[in-house]
Amino acid sequence: MRGYLVAIFLSAVFLYYVLHCILWGTNVYWMPPVEMKRRNKIQLCSSKPAFASLLRFHQFHPFLCAADFKKLASLYGSDKFDLPYGIRTSAEYFRLALSKLQSCDLFDDFDNVPCKRCVVVGNGGVLKNKTLGERIDSYDVIIRMNNGPVLGHEEEVGRRTTFRLFYPESVFSDPKHNDPNTTAILTAFKPHDLKWLWELLTGGKINTNGFWKKPALNLIYKPYQIRILDPFIIRTAAYELLNFPKVFPKNQKPKHPTTGIIAITLAFHICHEHLAGFRYNFSDLQSPLHYYGNATMSLMNKNAYHNVTAEQLFLKDIIEKNFVINLTQD
Numbered sequence: 001m002r003g004y005l006v007a008i009f010l011s012a013v014f015l016y017y018v019l020h021c022i023l024w025g026t027n028v029y030w031m032p033p034v035e036m037k038r039r040n041k042i043q044l045c046s047s048k049p050a051f052a053s054l055l056r057f058h059q060f061h062p063f064l065c066a067a068d069f070k071k072l073a074s075l076y077g078s079d080k081f082d083l084p085y086g087i088r089t090s091a092e093y094f095r096l097a098l099s100k101l102q103s104c105d106l107f108d109d110f111d112n113v114p115c116k117r118c119v120v121v122g123n124g125g126v127l128k129n130k131t132l133g134e135r136i137d138s139y140d141v142i143i144r145m146n147n148g149p150v151l152g153h154e155e156e157v158g159r160r161t162t163f164r165l166f167y168p169e170s171v172f173s174d175p176k177h178n179d180p181n182t183t184a185i186l187t188a189f190k191p192h193d194l195k196w197l198w199e200l201l202t203g204g205k206i207n208t209n210g211f212w213k214k215p216a217l218n219l220i221y222k223p224y225q226i227r228i229l230d231p232f233i234i235r236t237a238a239y240e241l242l243n244f245p246k247v248f249p250k251n252q253k254p255k256h257p258t259t260g261i262i263a264i265t266l267a268f269h270i271c272h273e274h275l276a277g278f279r280y281n282f283s284d285l286q287s288p289l290h291y292y293g294n295a296t297m298s299l300m301n302k303n304a305y306h307n308v309t310a311e312q313l314f315l316k317d318i319i320e321k322n323f324v325i326n327l328t329q330d
């Protein structure tokens, strides 16, 4: 009798294990060492913002973790899309890059604000000569993107940076721009981007082929600061918020969301009160494109990889619905 029970128990354990592996698609014979995983210490906010209605999963963890990114990709369907919208055909590059990171946490241990007020600071020329710095710094979470500098522009855009989205062609290479309190988030558009991160973190030689323009050859951020954005966020931006088609005609370049819209989508997933942001002034092609440097709007207008019209319509819509306030208005 006892022998039977033990046998039944053992086969139950075995079955459970096999089912578990099948369900989560893990390899039965080899389990990778689990080092970096999500800590469940996120402060939960009980209020649900109005913009949560735009999303399928509001408090979605936006950063990939080495321990479970494949499992979550099959759960959320990211294994059915290629970069930048999923991990299909690039899972190995994701795994390599993630293996060199030290954390996938959203906020650090000192974080004690459950409901976050956020501001997404665009790089647009509308910020030029405005003195919004102090107002921007008063938000709990400040999201910036690419190489929009804080140094030398504190009065216009503030000093603090919680998150900064980047990709290899747009990241700072001068270490003076690194703020140790910033979490730098790689938005991967192509397998090269993940390979580039892995090469930089292992001290290997950087292969600069296959980039839109020359990528940075050094990384100013330390491994503890770096995260990889879940492609689910970029997919939500493209297909759910901007309503991009899944296939484009052969004679057209496929359109992808700009980093600005990706930043807003990220904010929608981690913020709880209104978002503040900025937008480009398209009525004047000679007006400055950025609050820094000398580029003008006409440069953006020529961009074949983005659909600026769709993005402007989306911004107009979320401002009208009061999901986002326009800080440059007053």
Ligand SMILES: *[C@@H]1O[C@H](CO)[C@@H](O)[C@H](O)[C@H]1NC(C)=O
Residues within 6 Å of the ligand: 128, 129, 288
């Ligand atoms: C910003 O201010 C400077 C100096 O006051 C001025 O020369 C420049 O034209 C202004 N730029 C814009 C875009 O208003």
Ligand SMILES: *[C@@H]1O[C@H](CO)[C@@H](O)[C@H](O)[C@H]1NC(C)=O
Residues within 6 Å of the ligand: 179, 180, 181
């Ligand atoms: C980083 O954060 C710590 C703790 O909040 C603060 O004391 C320090 O001044 C910050 N450093 C920078 C460069 O902002």
Ligand SMILES: *[C@@H]1O[C@H](CO)[C@@H](O)[C@H](O)[C@H]1NC(C)=O
Residues within 6 Å of the ligand: 126, 281, 282, 283, 284, 287
């Ligand atoms: C946008 O451009 C128009 C046309 O040049 C100008 O009248 C307007 O003041 C600009 N708005 C901002 C916020 O710069």
Ligand SMILES: *[C@@H]1O[C@H](CO)[C@@H](O)[C@H](O)[C@H]1NC(C)=O
Residues within 6 Å of the ligand: 293, 294
């Ligand atoms: C922008 O133009 C000004 C004046 O023409 C020049 O002094 C400055 O170096 C330029 N800045 C950049 C980043 O090219």
Ligand SMILES: *[C@@H]1O[C@H](CO)[C@@H](O)[C@H](O)[C@H]1NC(C)=O
Residues within 6 Å of the ligand: 255, 307, 309, 310, 313
């Ligand atoms: C851009 O988006 C607008 C609005 O959704 C759409 O009407 C237009 O066809 C799109 N253009 C391209 C080139 O995809």
Ligand SMILES: *[C@@H]1O[C@H](CO)[C@@H](O)[C@H](O)[C@H]1NC(C)=O
Residues within 6 Å of the ligand: 126, 279, 281, 315, 316, 319, 326, 327, 328, 329, 330
């Ligand atoms: C935000 O305000 C500025 C200044 O009034 C304006 O140029 C811009 O178009 C506004 N943005 C939107 C999306 O309404």
